[in-house]
Amino acid sequence: MTERRVIVIAGVPGVGKSTVAGTIAERLGYPVIGVSELALKEGALLGRDVERETDIVDLPRLKEIIAEVVSATEGPIIVEGHFAYDVVPSNLVSHALVLRRAPWVLKEELRERGYSDEKIRENVEAELLDVPLVEAIEALGPDWVCEADTTGRTPEETVEEALGILEGSMPCRRKLVDWLGSPETRGLLEGR
Numbered sequence: 001m002t003e004r005r006v007i008v009i010a011g012v013p014g015v016g017k018s019t020v021a022g023t024i025a026e027r028l029g030y031p032v033i034g035v036s037e038l039a040l041k042e043g044a045l046l047g048r049d050v051e052r053e054t055d056i057v058d059l060p061r062l063k064e065i066i067a068e069v070v071s072a073t074e075g076p077i078i079v080e081g082h083f084a085y086d087v088v089p090s091n092l093v094s095h096a097l098v099l100r101r102a103p104w105v106l107k108e109e110l111r112e113r114g115y116s117d118e119k120i121r122e123n124v125e126a127e128l129l130d131v132p133l134v135e136a137i138e139a140l141g142p143d144w145v146c147e148a149d150t151t152g153r154t155p156e157e158t159v160e161e162a163l164g165i166l167e168g169s170m171p172c173r174r175k176l177v178d179w180l181g182s183p184e185t186r187g188l189l190e191g192r
Contacts, residue, residue, distance in 0.1 A: 004094040006070055009080045011099035011132050012123045014109040019155045021080035024162055031073060035081030053119050062087045085136040096144050097162055098136050100177050102151040103128045104184045128179045146172035
């Protein structure tokens with residue numbers, strides 16, 4: 001039987017994936033793989049979507065590469081990226097943490113990063129509609145996917161929650177947020 005030892009950390013850009021994954025990796029001594037960086041390094045790209053300002057990743061090839069890396073690595077490993085749940089074989093996942101951030105806060109974060117208006121809209125809509133959470137559950141199954149809201153929290157607070165989930169001292173939560181039911185969403189949708 002294959003050992004479940006991969007921790008997936010996913011979410012849209014700007015929620016804190018890299019920071020949280022890096023801190024957990026440092027604290028626990030686990031290696032961390034960034035899926036976007038790995039795809040670029042290994043040439044697992046099919047091209048560039050100029051309109052969406054993103055690389056087109058060869059997901060089946062990247063999944064093979066991830067499986068090879070995991071089999072060559074002893075102990076737990078962290079795989080981080082907005083589509084990490086699509087490239088880690090589900091039978092290897094011990095935990096999947098989808099980081100969330102209020103869309104109106106996310107919008108400002110992405111603006112500060114210099115994202116185009118279209119790229120901001122795409123990612124804010126994905127967060128608003130729970131796309132990363134739904135896709136992670138579809139890819140990995142509901143038993144392995146947890147949510148953590150990073151809104152208004154320091155990275156250290158999110159790391160502590162994540163470590164609690166990994167250790168079993170904190171509950172794995174889903175359906176944690178309802179951005180559509182928030183009054184700030186109305187302003188966001190009205191363009192304020």
